[in-house]
Amino acid sequence: MKLHPRDVPGVVATVVATAIGLALMVSGSSMAPASGPALAERTRELELGATTESLLVAQLEHQLGTHEAPQLPEGWQELFRDTPNAKGELRAGNDQAIAARLLEGRASYQRNCQHCHGVRGDASTQTAKILLPRPRDFSLGLTKFKQTPGLLPPLREDLHRILEQGVASTAMADFAMLEEAERTTLVDYVQYLLMRGAVESRVAGALQTLAQTDGAQTADPAEVEFRVLEGTRVALEAVGTEWRNAPGTAFTEVPAPADDAAIARGAELYKSAKAGCAQCHGIDGKGRGLGAWDAEHGWILRDVWGNPVRPADFSYGSFHGGGSPEQVYRSISLGIAGTPMAGYAGVLSPSEITDLTHYLRSLSD
Ligand code: HEC
Numbered sequence: 357m358k359l360h361p362r363d364v365p366g367v368v369a370t371v372v373a374t375a376i377g378l379a380l381m382v383s384g385s386s387m388a389p390a391s392g393p394a395l396a397e398r399t400r401e402l403e404l405g406a407t408t409e410s411l412l413v414a415q416l417e418h419q420l421g422t423h424e425a426p427q428l429p430e431g432w433q434e435l436f437r438d439t440p441n442a443k444g445e446l447r448a449g450n451d452q453a454i455a456a457r458l459l460e461g462r463a464s465y466q467r468n469c470q471h472c473h474g475v476r477g478d479a480s481t482q483t484a485k486i487l488l489p490r491p492r493d494f495s496l497g498l499t500k501f502k503q504t505p506g507l508l509p510p511l512r513e514d515l516h517r518i519l520e521q522g523v524a525s526t527a528m529a530d531f532a533m534l535e536e537a538e539r540t541t542l543v544d545y546v547q548y549l550l551m552r553g554a555v556e557s558r559v560a561g562a563l564q565t566l567a568q569t570d571g572a573q574t575a576d577p578a579e580v581e582f583r584v585l586e587g588t589r590v591a592l593e594a595v596g597t598e599w600r601n602a603p604g605t606a607f608t609e610v611p612a613p614a615d616d617a618a619i620a621r622g623a624e625l626y627k628s629a630k631a632g633c634a635q636c637h638g639i640d641g642k643g644r645g646l647g648a649w650d651a652e653h654g655w656i657l658r659d660v661w662g663n664p665v666r667p668a669d670f671s672y673g674s675f676h677g678g679g680s681p682e683q684v685y686r687s688i689s690l691g692i693a694g695t696p697m698a699g700y701a702g703v704l705s706p707s708e709i710t711d712l713t714h715y716l717r718s719l720s721d
């Protein structure tokens with residue numbers, strides 16, 4: 357294979373830039389068989405060409421195994437250990453134990469999750485197409501309801517919470533009836549799908565960007581191979597680093613306790629032009645604001661996965677990101693990742709966000 361060391365910075369820069377670009381890319385969806393192509397639906401839509409696709413599939417399998425027989429690359433194992441218990445012990449002592457847990461997680465995922473979230477976790481299933489909200493497509497490496505800001509990956513704790521509690525008033529039921537040990541293996545496998553998806557979508561996006569910027573060179577097979585190899589290496593490292601750093605970025609601020617005055621101030625602020633919440637959530641908090649719903653088109657907002665989103669109906673009291681004061685305060689401060697719900701930290705003061713928190717929670721009393 358012919359290497360072009362001079363190109364390395366180019367590949368690195370493109371992989372990094374793609375992380376942001378891809379998450380913002382909104383694409384339509386097409387039907388895809390449940391098994392078959394080894395790449396996620398979104399990657400296939402990039403139409404990289406048969407040679408590049410098969411090189412990418414081979415390289416991903418070399419590093420990450422297949423979805424049926426997952427394996428972790430160098431440096432990722434430690435990310436699959438749960439936080440130490442009181443005695444400082446880790447649930448999984450060694451790499452073999454983690455590999456076994458991944459396989460168990462895979463088996464449980466097939467039984468419990470695959471018909472909605474898909475074989476590759478990209479939610480390209482028949483069931484997914486008829487649900488609103490759509491099941492999460494894990495192939496962007498991103499989830500919505502989490503403690504970390506922006507496009508950073510969730511914490512394992514966030515995935516545990518979703519499995520214990522489900523997402524209220526959606527098709528995502530809770531899996532509290534499973535043993536905690538089984539839920540942990542599911543968290544492992546979902547984390548694997550998210551990390552694998554993040555690597556795949558980044559490398560694929562970077563390859564497409566490079567092909568567009570210097571189309572002529574990419575006819576050289578050695579050049580293509582080098583880009584796939586180097587792009588995958590860089591993405592594996594970047595994704596590992598993001599998961600490693602995520603816990604340190606978790607949002608930990610808590611609101612002051614509620615009182616009647618705070619609720620009254622929150623009610624005023626909610627309706628004000630300054631906060632603008634009613635524009636999407638509606639003046640009555642039921643989610644049908646002018647910016648979110650109209651009689652002709654229904655739900656008009658979209659998330660980064662290209663799916664319709666509806667602002668929460670606060671009169672219901674079923675907060676998808678968690679309904680405790682701390683969780684609602686966090687949802688308003690950080691926003692909901694990948695959706696038009698932006699974070700208000702920095703736009704509104706902590707005491708204003710506190711007032712809004714207590715007001716929204718009071719709507720379902
Ligand atoms: C009946 C369909 C269905 C099944 C089965 C299902 N889910 Fe979901 N799942 C959903 C839907 C719908 C959402 C999106 C909810 C939303 O966006 O509010 C979702 C969202 C999620 C999320 C992302 C939440 C976030 O923060 O973005 C995770 C993680 C998840 N599911 C994991 C699982 C796992 C693990 C299983 C199996 C144990 C499973 N799901 C089974 C439909 C399903």
Ligand code: HEC
Pocket residue numbers: 500631632633634635636637647657659665666667668674675676677678684687688692695696697698700712716
């Ligand atoms: C541009 C439209 C828009 C504006 C403006 C907006 N939101 Fe949202 N908000 C959304 C959408 C869409 C969601 C749902 C995201 C999802 O679950 O997919 C949401 C979700 C939320 C949630 C999380 C609900 C849950 O289920 O956990 C809270 C809390 C919230 N918004 C509060 C506010 C407040 C307070 C304001 C004003 C300061 C505001 N929003 C402004 C669109 C908006």
